[in-house]
Amino acid sequence: MADLKIRNLQKGFDGHAIIQGIDLDIRNREFVVFVGPSGCGKSTLLRLIAGLEEVSSGSIELDGREITDESPARRDLAMVFQTYALYPHMTVRKNMSFALDLAGTDKQEVERKVSEAARILELEPLLERKPRQLSGGQRQRVAIGRAIVRNPKIFLFDEPLSNLDAALRVQMRLELARLHKELQATMIYVTHDQVEAMTLADKVVVLNGGRIEQVGSPLELYNHPANLFVAGFLGTPKMGFLRGRVSALHADGCEVALDAGCTLRLPAAGTLDVGSPVTLGIRPEHLHRAPPEQAQLMVGTDVSERLGSDTYCHVRTDSEENLTLRVRGDFTCGYGERIGLTLDLDHCHLFDADGLAVARAVRQAA
Amino acid sequence: MNTSVMKSATTLPALPAAAPRRQRSPGWLLVSPSVAVLLLWMTVPLGMTLYFSLIRYNLLYPGENAFVGLENFEFFITDAGFMPGAINTLILVGSVLAISVVFGVLISALLEAADFAGRGIVRVLLISPFFIMPTVSALVWKNLIFHPVSGILAALWKLFGAQPVDWLAQHPLLSIVIIVSWQWLPFAILILMTAMQSLDQEQKEAARLDGAGPLAIFWHLTLPHLARPIAVVVMIETIFLLSVFAEIYTTTSGGPGYASTNLAYLIYNQALLQFDVGMASAGGLIAVLIANVAAIMLVRMLGKNLTDKS
Ligand SMILES: Nc1ncnc2c1ncn2[C@@H]1O[C@H](COP(=O)(O)OP(=O)(O)O)[C@@H](O)[C@H]1O
Numbered sequence: 190m191a192d193l194k195i196r197n198l199q200k201g202f203d204g205h206a207i208i209q210g211i212d213l214d215i216r217n218r219e220f221v222v223f224v225g226p227s228g229c230g231k232s233t234l235l236r237l238i239a240g241l242e243e244v245s246s247g248s249i250e251l252d253g254r255e256i257t258d259e260s261p262a263r264r265d266l267a268m269v270f271q272t273y274a275l276y277p278h279m280t281v282r283k284n285m286s287f288a289l290d291l292a293g294t295d296k297q298e299v300e301r302k303v304s305e306a307a308r309i310l311e312l313e314p315l316l317e318r319k320p321r322q323l324s325g326g327q328r329q330r331v332a333i334g335r336a337i338v339r340n341p342k343i344f345l346f347d348e349p350l351s352n353l354d355a356a357l358r359v360q361m362r363l364e365l366a367r368l369h370k371e372l373q374a375t376m377i378y379v380t381h382d383q384v385e386a387m388t389l390a391d392k393v394v395v396l397n398g399g400r401i402e403q404v405g406s407p408l409e410l411y412n413h414p415a416n417l418f419v420a421g422f423l424g425t426p427k428m429g430f431l432r433g434r435v436s437a438l439h440a441d442g443c444e445v446a447l448d449a450g451c452t453l454r455l456p457a458a459g460t461l462d463v464g465s466p467v468t469l470g471i472r473p474e475h476l477h478r479a480p481p482e483q484a485q486l487m488v489g490t491d492v493s494e495r496l497g498s499d500t501y502c503h504v505r506t507d508s509e510e511n512l513t514l515r516v517r518g519d520f521t522c523g524y525g526e527r528i529g530l531t532l533d534l535d536h537c538h539l540f541d542a543d544g545l546a547v548a549r550a551v552r553q554a555a
Numbered sequence: 556m557n558t559s560v561m562k563s564a565t566t567l568p569a570l571p572a573a574a575p576r577r578q579r580s581p582g583w584l585l586v587s588p589s590v591a592v593l594l595l596w597m598t599v600p601l602g603m604t605l606y607f608s609l610i611r612y613n614l615l616y617p618g619e620n621a622f623v624g625l626e627n628f629e630f631f632i633t634d635a636g637f638m639p640g641a642i643n644t645l646i647l648v649g650s651v652l653a654i655s656v657v658f659g660v661l662i663s664a665l666l667e668a669a670d671f672a673g674r675g676i677v678r679v680l681l682i683s684p685f686f687i688m689p690t691v692s693a694l695v696w697k698n699l700i701f702h703p704v705s706g707i708l709a710a711l712w713k714l715f716g717a718q719p720v721d722w723l724a725q726h727p728l729l730s731i732v733i734i735v736s737w738q739w740l741p742f743a744i745l746i747l748m749t750a751m752q753s754l755d756q757e758q759k760e761a762a763r764l765d766g767a768g769p770l771a772i773f774w775h776l777t778l779p780h781l782a783r784p785i786a787v788v789v790m791i792e793t794i795f796l797l798s799v800f801a802e803i804y805t806t807t808s809g810g811p812g813y814a815s816t817n818l819a820y821l822i823y824n825q826a827l828l829q830f831d832v833g834m835a836s837a838g839g840l841i842a843v844l845i846a847n848v849a850a851i852m853l854v855r856m857l858g859k860n861l862t863d864k865s
């Protein structure tokens with residue numbers, strides 16, 4: 190069992206509030222990812238959970254036991270660090286058995302647990318090596334092995350893949366996902382990489398400036414971002430934003446006049462007034478090229494990025510706002526042309542003046 | 556057809572031989588001036604010492620420079636001062652090394668762990684004795700601390716109603732060890748403190764999560780991390796401690812008897828008090844031999860730490 194409850198957790202360094210009141214529940218066997226821009230306090234939050242930093246106020250509870258002021262060793266958590274933090278002069282075997290040896294665990298028991306972890310991580314041939322004789326990916330696996338042998342209630346990962354090259358990162362990502370299923374473990378994983386967040390998580394926690402912006406499954410966050418920050422943070426290329434005003438209200442939605450020069454009728458309701466400023470967000474895959482006579486919006490093309498499978502065309506509206514549209518890989522837009530666009534109205538996101546998402550009307554077209 | 560076969564036969568083996576030489580030559584060319592200077596620097600005095608050690612060369616009897624073979628060596632080794640000198644040298648080097656390594660590690664570990672106001676000042680104070688000239692510090696110790704009448708220790712002894720100790724007369728070697736340690740402990744602290752700061756914080760945190768307390772972290776992480784800097788301290792200090800001279804000269808003059816004479820002082824004694832340059836040269840060569848043996852043993856013992864990259 191591993192149920193973690195965080196209540197109104199705060200942490201400041203020298204008077205600067207870094208973590209500003211976090212409430213979070215993590216349930217048994219969940220893979221939770223903390224994601225957010227650099228410096229938003231992800232590592233600090235993880236270190237507070239691990240006990241490596243002292244809490245300023247608030248509480249952390251694990252399985253109904255208050256662990257807020259418990260020493261790190263007694264929390265039954267294991268952490269994998271970004272730089273691996275292997276003990277350089279110990280062999281791989283000793284690195285993995287260190288915690289158990291300190292705890293005075295029975296020799297045979299230690300041996301059994303280490304070989305079990307080595308088997309899972311395919312480290313058996315490397316057990317007698319020193320960390321410096323290992324590659325980055327192997328070191329990472331040893332660091333994970335060190336966590337596994339302790340059979341912790343929760344695994345904590347702080348950007349474990351960011352020191353690996355791109356190919357290895359993809360491979361280790363898959364291995365981590367597999368490990369989570371195999372060990373049926375509870376994991377908290379910190380990353381600034383939204384691809385890792387989207388692919389690994391059962392639950393994504395988006396952090397910004399020491400606060401939680403939104404918690405939810407990856408697709409929930411992708412499809413229904415709660416605010417402008419989450420909308421802009423998740424998704425590559427980024428969601429495009431267009432400013433506008435509400436021009437009319439209807440029973441089943443509203444009419445928005447965009448600065449870019451078009452008026453759209455959106456199935457959004459919420460508490461909007463006529464004339465209030467709004468921001469419309471649209472993802473690249475929901476913008477389509479159209480002949481000028483059918484277009485909702487005329488834009489000028491900027492450069493295109495060809496990825497092979499897709500091409501991203503960067504375009505600029507007449508109101509100097511940038512949009513990206515995703516088209517087929519064999520398709521290119523010229524540079525400096527004028528093209529017409531249509532917007533997928535069912536997939537437009539509307540945000541009010543405070544940047545909060547406006548609830549969509551009940552009518553949800555497929 | 557014949558010519559082409561001949562050509563390939565002659566050019567092919569020539570290629571691999573030429574390539575590495577072309578790569579190596581600029582490097583050799585560039586280092587050769589310094590190598591030449593160093594060679595001169597080393598071989599000329601060494602050669603002269605060798606030569607002096609094989610002839611009769613006493614300043615009191617100029618002109619009588621006959622070749623005497625190994626007689627100088629024999630006299631030096633059988634001299635009454637040789638055995639005490641050699642033993643004193645070993646005791647001096649060994650105990651100063653032990654003191655500076657053990658206390659160096661402890662002091663720098665404490666300094667690293669403690670966080671108090673004025674830590675920077677304490678660091679500077681701890682290191683400053685290293686920058687004081689050996690003669691000056693020896694004089695300070697002799698006249699202000701060890702002196703049986705005006706020394707601080709004498710005052711302390713009197714405070715507790717005890718008979719003041721004449722340190723330099725009653726415990727000459729111990730006094731020298733204390734003075735030299737006072738100078739070289741700061742060097743160890745300087746090196747070890749710097750090394751301590753480069754210990755990866757995340758390793759310590761990982762160890763804390765693994766359930767290691769401060770003592771376990773010191774034993775399993777800090778000490779192994781310090782192996783290399785300790786080896787450096789031992790090597791460098793050995794080289795300098797083998798030739799300690801000023802501290803002895805200014806305090807005990809090697810006495811009483813040979814109680815605080817080391818090899819360096821013995822050689823000085825031969826050359827400039829007894830004016831026997833030939834015998835002093837022989838002693839110098841023996842000292843070089845001992846230093847080399849010590850250095851080789853140390854390299855054997857500690858070299859693995861130096862070459863292993865951790
Ligand atoms: N030990 C510390 N002392 C002072 N400030 C810190 C400390 N640790 C982190 N911070 C500050 O807290 C903020 C969040 O840091 P961190 O949690 O590491 O961010 P990230 O989300 O990139 O992991 C940063 O602005 C950093 O400067």
Ligand SMILES: [Mg+2]
Nearest residue numbers: 231232233348
């Ligand atoms: Mg971080």
